[in-house]
Amino acid sequence: MKALDDITVLANEQYEAGTTATEPMAFLGATVILTERPGVGQIGRAPRPPMNIAGIDPFYHIYLTMNKKSLTLNLKHPKAVEIFKEIAKKVDIVHDNYGPGAMDKLGVGYEALKKVNPRLIVSSVKGFGEGPYERYMCMDGVAQATGTSYSMTGFPDKPPIVPGVSLGDTGTGMFSLGAILAALHQRDITGEGQFVEVSMMEASMSYNRANYALRQAEKDPLFQGPPIPRAASTLPGVAPYNIYKTMDSADKENYLMIVAREQKQWDALLRVIGRVDLISNPRYKDHNTRWQHVEEVDKIIEEWTSKQRASDAFNALCRAGVPTGVTLNSTQMMNEPHYIQRDMVIELDHPHRGHYKTWGCVQRLSENKLEYQTGPLLGQHNQEVLAKFLGYTHHDVAKLAAEGVI
Amino acid sequence: MSKALEDIKVLDLTQWEAGPVATMMMGFLGADVIKVEPPGVGDPARHFSTVPLGPGVDSFYFIFYNLNKKSITLNLEKAKGVEILKEMAKKVDVLVENFEPGTMERMGLAYDVLKEINPGLIYARVTGYGSYGPYANYPCTDATAQAMAGIFSWTGWSDKPPVKPAPSIGETGAGVNLFSGIMMALHQKVRTGKGQFVECTMTDTCVNLTRVAMSGRQAETDQMFRGAPAKRVGVPSPGSAPSNLYPTKDEGAYINFMFGRAQDQWETLLKIVGHPELVGDPRFVDPVARGKYNDVVDKLISDWTSTKSGYEAFNTLASAGVSTGITLTSSQAMNDPHVTFRKKVVELTHPVRGKYKTLGYPANLEKSPVEVKNAPLLGQDNQKVFADIMGYTKDDLAKLKEVGVV
Numbered sequence: 001m002k003a004l005d006d007i008t009v010l011a012n013e014q015y016e017a018g019t020t021a022t023e024p025m026a027f028l029g030a031t032v033i034l035t036e037r038p039g040v041g042q043i044g045r046a047p048r049p050p051m052n053i054a055g056i057d058p059f060y061h062i063y064l065t066m067n068k069k070s071l072t073l074n075l076k077h078p079k080a081v082e083i084f085k086e087i088a089k090k091v092d093i094v095h096d097n098y099g100p101g102a103m104d105k106l107g108v109g110y111e112a113l114k115k116v117n118p119r120l121i122v123s124s125v126k127g128f129g130e131g132p133y134e135r136y137m138c139m140d141g142v143a144q145a146t147g148t149s150y151s152m153t154g155f156p157d158k159p160p161i162v163p164g165v166s167l168g169d170t171g172t173g174m175f176s177l178g179a180i181l182a183a184l185h186q187r188d189i190t191g192e193g194q195f196v197e198v199s200m201m202e203a204s205m206s207y208n209r210a211n212y213a214l215r216q217a218e219k220d221p222l223f224q225g226p227p228i229p230r231a232a233s234t235l236p237g238v239a240p241y242n243i244y245k246t247m248d249s250a251d252k253e254n255y256l257m258i259v260a261r262e263q264k265q266w267d268a269l270l271r272v273i274g275r276v277d278l279i280s281n282p283r284y285k286d287h288n289t290r291w292q293h294v295e296e297v298d299k300i301i302e303e304w305t306s307k308q309r310a311s312d313a314f315n316a317l318c319r320a321g322v323p324t325g326v327t328l329n330s331t332q333m334m335n336e337p338h339y340i341q342r343d344m345v346i347e348l349d350h351p352h353r354g355h356y357k358t359w360g361c362v363q364r365l366s367e368n369k370l371e372y373q374t375g376p377l378l379g380q381h382n383q384e385v386l387a388k389f390l391g392y393t394h395h396d397v398a399k400l401a402a403e404g405v406i
Numbered sequence: 407m408s409k410a411l412e413d414i415k416v417l418d419l420t421q422w423e424a425g426p427v428a429t430m431m432m433g434f435l436g437a438d439v440i441k442v443e444p445p446g447v448g449d450p451a452r453h454f455s456t457v458p459l460g461p462g463v464d465s466f467y468f469i470f471y472n473l474n475k476k477s478i479t480l481n482l483e484k485a486k487g488v489e490i491l492k493e494m495a496k497k498v499d500v501l502v503e504n505f506e507p508g509t510m511e512r513m514g515l516a517y518d519v520l521k522e523i524n525p526g527l528i529y530a531r532v533t534g535y536g537s538y539g540p541y542a543n544y545p546c547t548d549a550t551a552q553a554m555a556g557i558f559s560w561t562g563w564s565d566k567p568p569v570k571p572a573p574s575i576g577e578t579g580a581g582v583n584l585f586s587g588i589m590m591a592l593h594q595k596v597r598t599g600k601g602q603f604v605e606c607t608m609t610d611t612c613v614n615l616t617r618v619a620m621s622g623r624q625a626e627t628d629q630m631f632r633g634a635p636a637k638r639v640g641v642p643s644p645g646s647a648p649s650n651l652y653p654t655k656d657e658g659a660y661i662n663f664m665f666g667r668a669q670d671q672w673e674t675l676l677k678i679v680g681h682p683e684l685v686g687d688p689r690f691v692d693p694v695a696r697g698k699y700n701d702v703v704d705k706l707i708s709d710w711t712s713t714k715s716g717y718e719a720f721n722t723l724a725s726a727g728v729s730t731g732i733t734l735t736s737s738q739a740m741n742d743p744h745v746t747f748r749k750k751v752v753e754l755t756h757p758v759r760g761k762y763k764t765l766g767y768p769a770n771l772e773k774s775p776v777e778v779k780n781a782p783l784l785g786q787d788n789q790k791v792f793a794d795i796m797g798y799t800k801d802d803l804a805k806l807k808e809v810g811v812v
Contacts, residue, residue, distance in 0.1 A: 237456025
């Protein structure tokens with residue numbers, strides 16, 4: 001048994017914000033049925049360079065659709081809408097991240113679906129949701145910009161820049177998953193479905209909660225004054241909190257990110273770098289005081305780190321209890337034994353793309369053994385899904401295909 | 407049932423950020439979240455700030471991550487304290503902790519022990535690296551987790567070192583993931599009657615967030631990640647336009663575009679910036695073609711945006727159907743008309759800190775409205791919670807306080 005293997009999701013999802021909410025559900029046993037346009041499929045399947053071949057899925061799509069099923073449905077055809085509703089009667093969750101009003105226009109919005117299945121949880125990922133920006137389009141870069149991540153990322157002497165990960169999209173999917181599961185819990189008690197909506201702008205802001213609290217609220221709790229500026233990899237007011245050069249910085253760009261918030265961590269750091277002479281020095285008595293002498297603090301640390309191999313220093317500091325990371329590059333990260341042993345980086349096979357690395361599930365539940373499958377080719381489960389939910393035969397399915405319904 | 411999780415009781419032993427995020431989300435959705443803190447000291451986050459705080463003054467870092475919770479004090483270093491916690495564990499649904507690995511075991515509160523006392527208990531934990539693998543039990547914070555997931559290495563500018571994205575992806579992200587894990591376990595319990603151990607790690611959270619970046623920056627030509635790592639490319643992206651940030655009259659407020667291949671949006675943009683005559687111009691027929699004329703495209707756009715205020719440019723473009731963002735600052739976003747209308751930024755009054763703005767929950771559940779409430783003062787709910795759960799009188803509590811248990 002798996003935690004969600006009694007749950008079926010009809011997922012009219014596309015791109016990333018929608019798909020990242022349902023993938024962990026699929027990992028934990030839910031049946032997640034993608035509804036895709038016949039012939040073309042979800043926009044994530046669109047050919048990407050350098051392959052650029054229609055019908056060969058890019059990794060963008062492959063990574064986000066693991067363990068899912070695919071049903072093609074031409075939702076512009078009334079018969080397809082009818083099929084969608086028939087299936088919706090028998091599933092637990094309908095999930096979408098199409099543009100504002102899209103599902104309503106197709107005739108499969110919340111009001112329509114709740115009539116055919118009052119137990120249905122209808123989940124929608126929106127850029128902005130109800131309010132002044134309701135009709136505005138939203139992609140990852142728009143969410144991260146309006147969500148303030150750009151403005152605080154990078155260097156004071158450069159313009160804003162986007163974080164290197166799609167927090168606007170996947171970060172929203174992470175919140176969407178939680179909201180759907182909370183609605184599922186409520187239904188477990190009440191037997192009733194409901195509408196659940198997540199906003200990409202608000203999700204993006206939520207990841208900046210720590211910044212708002214630490215870097216502005218203390219002096220300006222009503223946020224009326226000057227905004228939080230960019231500060232590279234530092235946390236102004238706290239030291240040490242920075243990246244430091246190592247012997248592996250020039251060629252591999254491996255720096256050490258070191259954070260010592262607590263005094264015991266600072267003392268441990270001093271012991272590792274051979275500066276026990278500085279323990280109990282009042283200039284370094286707490287993280288705020290150390291910030292008053294931040295250049296000095298950084299110099300003391302870098303004098304040592306610059307003569308170390310990144311990996312050696314990382315292990316020595318962590319074993320002494322000092323939070324430290326190495327600024328790994330992508331190749332190092334995807335081959336890091338720690339992640340491989342934890343099944344966070346795994347290997348699968350795709351019928352067209354061959355053997356490939358991909359990612360496992362973040363949620364680890366002790367009563368659930370996780371199993372991973374490469375996601376579906378376009379329409380791979382048409383027969384299976386239509387037989388299961390509507391009792392259609394091969395002949396029925398062929399007819400629907402010929403009519404352009406699926 | 408007026409809130410999704412109102413039937414759920416949580417013993418919240420978390421501190422700092424990652425753990426408190428998970429329990430705060432439960433609090434937003436109506437769970438009874440009882441924060442268990444060491445007497446006198448409390449959660450160390452209460453004292454963590456970028457500016458020195460006086461004694462007894464809770465930091466906004468603490469306040470922002472502990473909304474909608476109760477607080478009791480209990481000394482888990484004393485046998486009596488552990489005994490009381492075990493009694494309480496019998497009567498709750500979920501226990502959440504994010505101590506340094508080994509702490510709960512040392513205190514005699516490992517999952518194996520608590521499972522015997524309450525087989526239905528969901529025990530949830532967030533750590534940096536987890537309990538197995540080469541880096542098992544290593545210390546970790548948001549910044550070090552992001553570094554170890556490679557995110558620094560491809561964020562920023564090619565002429566600058568690797569840099570940390572501002573959002574606390576590692577800590578807030580891990581908390582968001584843990585919340586979902588807890589909800590999955592609660593759903594499984596409906597069928598099995600049994601609890602289980604749920605874990606998420608901060609590094610797994612960050613690694614998981616790299617999928618889309620890796621799909622676009624490396625996977626297509628190197629799907630086993632053996633070759634040259636992803637590089638920082640800054641802005642604009644080579645080979646695609648418009649991909650820059652466009653200045654407005656407001657310093658720090660830039661406009662970005664995310665409409666990709668939607669040619670209709672490009673044409674709308676041309677008309678708005680006053681160049682309808684360029685609709686159909688073969689130089690601008692798709693993003694890649696436009697990429698050859700980056701300078702021309704940038705000038706067309708910035709000649710217009712630089713004459714407008716940030717919000718004016720954003721609203722004009724977005725309401726015309728162009729996928730557009732604005733790099734809002736913290737001050738702008740915390741006063742933004744859209745999030746204020748939606749009550750996602752709320753104003754509260756803290757008994758010690760006074761009036762402040764903070765963030766609510768970025769999702770809307772139709773049948774579970776969120777009411778954001780203050781974070782608790784240390785031990786403020788001792789009387790009520792110990793009376794409810796343990797039947798303690800004022801005298802009982804006074805005695806326990808005398809011996810340093812409460």
